[in-house]
Amino acid sequence: MTCNRRGPLRGAIEVPGDKSISHRAILFGALATGETRVTGLLDAEDVHATRRAVARLGATVSQEGREVVVTPAETLREPDDVIDCGNSGTSLRLLAGVLAGLPGLSVLTGDASLRRRPVRRVIEPLRRMGAELIARDGDRVPPLVIRGKPLTGVKHELQVASAQVKSAILLAGLRASGETSVREPERSRDHTERMLRGMGVPVRVDGLTVSVTPSRPTGTRVDVPGDISSAAFFLCAAAGLPGSEVTVRNMGVNPTRTGLLDVLRAMGAEVTVAGEREVAGEPRADVTVRASRLEATEIRGEIIPRLIDELPVLMVLATQARGRTVIRDARELRVKESDRLAAMGETLAAAGARLELFDDGCAIEGPARLGEVSVTTRLDHRIAMSMAVAQLFAGEPVHLDDVSCIATSFPSFFPLLDALCPRAT
Numbered sequence: 001m002t003c004n005r006r007g008p009l010r011g012a013i014e015v016p017g018d019k020s021i022s023h024r025a026i027l028f029g030a031l032a033t034g035e036t037r038v039t040g041l042l043d044a045e046d047v048h049a050t051r052r053a054v055a056r057l058g059a060t061v062s063q064e065g066r067e068v069v070v071t072p073a074e075t076l077r078e079p080d081d082v083i084d085c086g087n088s089g090t091s092l093r094l095l096a097g098v099l100a101g102l103p104g105l106s107v108l109t110g111d112a113s114l115r116r117r118p119v120r121r122v123i124e125p126l127r128r129m130g131a132e133l134i135a136r137d138g139d140r141v142p143p144l145v146i147r148g149k150p151l152t153g154v155k156h157e158l159q160v161a162s163a164q165v166k167s168a169i170l171l172a173g174l175r176a177s178g179e180t181s182v183r184e185p186e187r188s189r190d191h192t193e194r195m196l197r198g199m200g201v202p203v204r205v206d207g208l209t210v211s212v213t214p215s216r217p218t219g220t221r222v223d224v225p226g227d228i229s230s231a232a233f234f235l236c237a238a239a240g241l242p243g244s245e246v247t248v249r250n251m252g253v254n255p256t257r258t259g260l261l262d263v264l265r266a267m268g269a270e271v272t273v274a275g276e277r278e279v280a281g282e283p284r285a286d287v288t289v290r291a292s293r294l295e296a297t298e299i300r301g302e303i304i305p306r307l308i309d310e311l312p313v314l315m316v317l318a319t320q321a322r323g324r325t326v327i328r329d330a331r332e333l334r335v336k337e338s339d340r341l342a343a344m345g346e347t348l349a350a351a352g353a354r355l356e357l358f359d360d361g362c363a364i365e366g367p368a369r370l371g372e373v374s375v376t377t378r379l380d381h382r383i384a385m386s387m388a389v390a391q392l393f394a395g396e397p398v399h400l401d402d403v404s405c406i407a408t409s410f411p412s413f414f415p416l417l418d419a420l421c422p423r424a425t
């Protein structure tokens with residue numbers, strides 16, 4: 001696909017439901033007693049993978065008007081075949097926690113990209129609880145084979161903050177004897193804690209430590225807010241394109257996810273948050289970003305887990321800020337759907353950006369005039385969408401070799417971009 005749009009971006013939109021919350025609503029609903037009714041569920045391939053997975057475990061997922069209804073089985077069953085998680089690392093890692101204590105044999109796999117993503121950080125804590133797990137290449141990458149066993153609650157201390165690993169351990173803890181606790185070096189997104197608490201599970205949070213005891217969730221109603229990680233592409237474009245003003249309505253503003261807004265403010269963008277409210281345990285608001293002259297900033301430390309998925313498009317925005325933007329402590333970007341640091345660094349450099357890559361981040365000098373570039377998306381949806389935003393700053397065509405990957409998280413990305421930038425050609 002060739003992107004060749006002209007800004008500014010102006011208008012108000014709603015982005016699809018938060019992917020992290022959507023996964024959890026389906027999976028936790030399958031674990032519950034009684035049905036769970038979900039509005040605003042993300043309709044994208046990654047969430048479809050979780051829907052298919054819980055069906056293999058005996059749950060039923062159906063559509064009733066605007067609601068998705070999850071009806072659990074009386075007891076989870078051993079899957080009758082391999083569970084294909086597609087491109088969804090969230091599906092695979094959270095399911096590992098569920099299956100660790102489920103009697104029987106389970107196999108989790110996925111597409112070529114997922115089969116390159118690391119799983120040892122999930123395997124090791126679950127083994128400490130008594131589960132049997134083995135993966136390919138010395139337990140490094142999927143497929144992941146799990147033989148469920150009786151589990152024992154253990155105190156875990158993670159070396160890297162990860163909501164997916166934390167959630168897998170907590171889900172295993174629901175079936176373990178005794179208390180299971182997880183301590184992180186920094187606070188990661190807390191959708192699991194919020195939703196489990198809303199479903200009646202006694203979750204204890206003490207600083208950076210989260211603990212659960214054996215429990216089964218109770219079915220409830222979940223209303224999924226708009227995904228800030230999806231909104232990020234439009235908000236970053238609006239911040240850097242003169243004359244732009246974009247409002248994203250009903251966007252999730254969970255404080256463990258709003259590092260993006262903090263960085264935009266630090267760079268000098270005008271950010272307005274209105275109509276703050278909490279629905280079904282998750283805060284949301286209408287967020288407006290107006291273009292402004294941008295200054296470089298530093299992005300590192302505890303803020304990184306709060307914006308890890310937004311860093312690729314922030315790298316794009318940094319090319320338009322005056323000065324040297326530095327990103328550190330983001331080694332996690334190297335083990336996403338692609339090595340996002342390398343992919344974005346190489347691609348932005350080819351487009352004319354001035355940058356230096358580090359093992360855990362990068363430094364970007366701006367402002368830079370970006371030019372026409374051909375992009376290998378590496379089947380990574382965030383690379384594809386970030387470079388579509390880069391084209392707006394370049395004012396020249398950007399050629400994306402494959403945009404099918406965008407369907408994993410944000411199928412309506414290009415229609416929404418066109419709605420805000422109607423002079424698309």
